[in-house]
Amino acid sequence: MFLPKLVSTIVLAATAVGGIDARAQTPQPGGVQYASAPVPLSPAAAASRADDDNFLLLREAARQDDASAAASYAARLPAYEIASYVDYYRLKPRLREASAVEARAFLERWKGSAIADRLRNDWLLELGKQRDWANFDQQLPLFVLNDDTQVKCYALVSRALKGERVTADARALLINPPAYGEACALLIATLAQSHQFDRDDLLAQLRLAGETHATGPAKRTAALLGGAENLTAQAVDLPALALARGLGASSIDHEIYLVAIGRMARTTLKLATVALEKNAPKLSPQEQATGWASVALAASMTLSPDAYAYWRRSAGAPLSADQLQWKTRIALRQLDWAMVRETIEAMPPQLRADPAWTYWLGRALLAQAPGQREQAHALFTRIADLNNFYGQLAMEELGLPLSIPAAGAPLASFEIAPMAANPGLRRALKFFSLRLRFEGTREWNWELRKMGERELIAAAEFARQNDILDRMVNTSERTRTEFDYTQRFPSPHNDILQPTTQSLGLDRAWVYGLIRQESRFITDARSGVGASGLMQVMPSTGAFVAKKIGLTDFVHTMLTDLRTNILLGANYMNMVLANADGSQALASAAYNAGPGRARSWRATLNAPMEGAIFAESIPYLETRTYVKNVLANATNYATLFENKPQSLKARLGVVTPSGARVNQLP
Template sequence: MVSRIVPLPMRFQPGPGKRWEFWGKLASLISALAMLATLGTVARAQTSAGASDASDAIHAASQAVVSDPVGQFVQDAWQAFQRGDPKPAQQALPRLRGNLLEPWVAYWAIQPALSTMTEADFDRFAQAYPHTYVLDRLRNDWLLELGKRQDWDDFARVESHFIMRDDPQVQCYALQREFETENRDTSAALLPLWTAQKYGGAGCNSAAKSLLAAGKISQHQLWMRLRRFFQDEQFQAALSFAPYLPTGAWAGINDAAKTPLRMVLDAARSRALPQGMQRQLLVLAMLRLGEQDPQQTMRLLLTRFTDLPPEERADIAYLAARSGALQLLPDAALWFSQARDMDPSYHPGNSTLEWMVRAALRVRDWALVEQASRDFEGSDAQRPDWTYWHAMAQRQLGHPIEAQALFAQIASPWSYYGQLATEALGMPISLPASLSPPRARAVEQQAERPGLRSALALFQLNIYSPAVREWNFTLRGLNSDQIHAAAQVACDQKVWLLCINTSERVKGGVDWSQRYAMPYRTAIAAAAKSTGVNEAFLYGLIRQESRFIAGIRSWAGANGLMQLMPATARWVARKIGMGDYTQDRIIDVGTNVTLGSAYLDMLLHRFGGSEAMAAAGYNAGPTRPARWRDMGLPMSPDVSGAIFAENIPIPETRDYVKHVLANATVYAALLTGQPQSLKSRLGEVGPAPLQQADAEPLP
């Protein structure tokens, strides 16, 4: 198994754009001022050489920031912070006064002691590091702590300066503060926030309990929320709300979570349907049973519990059907249809509708695909994936004009469903002309932003997650041209993750050299030639695996461009006769790509050349796609690779396969200059040939 790299936080934070100011109002700013002077010289350079000069200056300035011993101090502080130890950061801080990364080390020094921090401590930090990302990061953390303490006066003062405003738990605490200090009924705003959080969360659960105690949230609304807790297997969260229910609720909720079958069978043997709280507990038990044994749950719903209210029967049936779909059970589509018949007016939620579409696709029930894809609510109704499948259903049901209009809405050459829609319209996937490179002066202006320089310095120290966060925060409010220029700053420094992700934000076209960068061309081309793996497929996979960060190591221990696990790398090295392989070579670009491409070639052979299955195996391990390929219907004919990919039950792997193949399609167009077909690349997927039963296991 090759996986795993934890996805880095790549979200761009909303909010008004502000020109960042350097925090330096302290006396010891020698190194920082020297850096600014260097960049000032760059800004006055001739435009024709400006971008190159700016790149060189950034590199030189960053080297000064991260050079030993400074860089080692910062790395030690970061590594200790990840363990919850602030001491190395506290010890390093006096030595880093005026350094570009001083605010980060100060944050790592104070954040682990949040529970004992005072308002004066926070104010001192805010005064020392104004207008920095780390101040708003600490502000977010501090608001959560103040909410936990119910310190509403300080909460209101700090929250008024909060910039990111993207933490739902802070939002929930803010609603609790408004209710408790301003006597405003905030239940209408809280309920959707609370329900949207799988765990509820400390802030949302706290606010809900405050409103429950005051009678602003009804018992019915609470029972509905407990159902969602059960669907998400958050039983401890459900138990924490037992005090707001009648006596005996705690024991009943606990039994429903731990022994649902016994509760359900006891109720089935009873002559009368339980009422009140006992019936609500029965529903919870059946929801739990629906996850564990969807087939038995559907049988009981259809034979014994026909007297349950239609809404409750439908809720249980939809959950059982979703569980069956996740397990690729052959009757899942039928169960969804039966759930719809139990209460046609019931809306099961978008996450359940997703699996209704997928189950219907497996059995080619296009009428059910059309019904489910039509029922999405909110922004999900406009998502390209469900628009595409709704269009496919319209086409299969004999409505070509409606289908064409829907395909036209989402057709594009650079996204998975956009590519599929383009081909559905009868057109090959061709790339439009690239945007012109950003102006040199525009690149210089972005290179002067302290937040971007700080992020690049962190990247040089292999401190990736904080770097991405600060970079994204600094991009707030920039227009498309400025974002294009900021992407070039990262590209020039060969920080490909920031280069690619930033370029994806550019509107009005694509700069192919940024968005689909092709670094390490010699090594990747050589690996493709030696193994026979398509070069575009290799590029598409590496772009998704590591964003071309050569030295990255995941939390699970996967390494390098192709995120190889050490055991897999050793096994492949033996198989291909790389006798001089040693563990320290795993992040060497040439070695990593040679081993990774050889392993990918083995997966392609194992799965009959299917790139969809090989990509799934690379991400989730080689045994899972072998189980998924039958799609729960071992006697059925092959299905399209698109239907196979859509039904992968692991969300990470499902998205991974789509991204890899869409990437590969673009890279193939760039490498060959010819139109491409994602549909051909996806191919067909079906049951394994019998001769593969004795194939050698892959790691």
């Protein structure tokens, strides 16, 4: 039986600096290679290894907030090559008690570095917790990345306390209650007390907290509205009990009841709709619409055939960003272009500007009002230069060929040499050698901020030379005027992959498109649920496929072998493609989320559906993003391999309703 490979984030292990696998290898029967006997380390290498071990222990002590252990390990590293991180991990566990003088000394010592910005982020959070707004306001403008939601919440609190109007900024920021923490809770309370947030703002936060199953934020917001925290927690966590308790008399009781309706709809639509219908006479028209919007959202996320009717009953309800997007997706599935246009135009500007909704608004204009072709083409033009799923679709709407831009002049050695000498990139290589991919990526990306187009191409080439292909891809993707698509869409291990795909009759461009999305060519990538290798094959999937193809000696550790991983992954792709009747969109969904889920999504169809609409309405965010990226990748690979323009629309095709099939994958 398959274990679905749906995960929130792939945890990618690092490649070795000197190569993807720098271990000595000896041939083994069956083509699988295992490490040969280790070579004894020289004294210098042994000392370096000991330093690395102590550094890893220091890092872990800091992560555990063990200041004493961190100080002890740091003392063993007086001349470590990443000295700034030794200082950081020594200071971080006691930052709460450290003086402003000590924090500023660190920031001055490592001024301009990625780790200094990280420490400033940490310190800003501490200053916010301590309500030290003088130091907070002094440090905030120096925070370069400024990418921490809680720091942003503290910043708005500080401004609000000075009498500034921050309502619009707060509404735009406060969209994900599970990530609020103390800072954003303080912001909401501050704005409520200063009357910058009115009752409608607080109700929007209450509904959003219920929608995202954020019990703490729901309780706190309900209390600001005069509601009972215990009853709110019950509505979020135990909605059946909340519905059994009844509606209540006050308006806030009604709102808490509607939260319970939305939560219950996630478990059983029937009970939620019965409860809503039963109490409809006691609810205002807007409260009824709000209840139906919650039910419609839950129905949409299971692709229920009733979702469209529920959305129509929600007219007049204030909708969250997620509700607006799902209402649009269901309207797309119904080809209700009027509803598509109306709902996209109701989105807040930032959401409406997303390439997906820019594209579908253009499509709605063409379908609903052919005379608005010029306006639709203006929307398509706005996103056509984005080499992604919707950028490619927009180009096709404009009649432009999906081709590969001409490469710039070849790089000279003098252009790559500064990359090898760059201290930040060298730190990144060190972190990758220690399998600390998060820190390595942070250092790498920090340096990219300072680079022009030609330098980015050179940095990507430096990554290629060091077999860090994920950084090569990411770096090369940042250019806007100069391009090297061999960096953006590499095809390593073709000597293994091409014979495999040829023997299976499998589209090599699709396979590479999937690998690029799965692992970014990190051969020892490993997900949080155990998927391994270049093609991120689950152990249970590997065992199933191995049995099917007659690989009798399979054990799950073989998934880290490159040839075995490609063999099993490609064969699995072939199996899911056959079960999807040749639809790469459906097969890609099955590869990511599991064949059972893909089958259930297909079973909701009662007529052929445009592939782009099917992809956009996949219920799981990860799989929805995955399918779009895989097929956009595959289109680029096909253009490279065949040296002629391609069509993403043709690759997407249509997804047809499922018929009776035998030998379906479990």
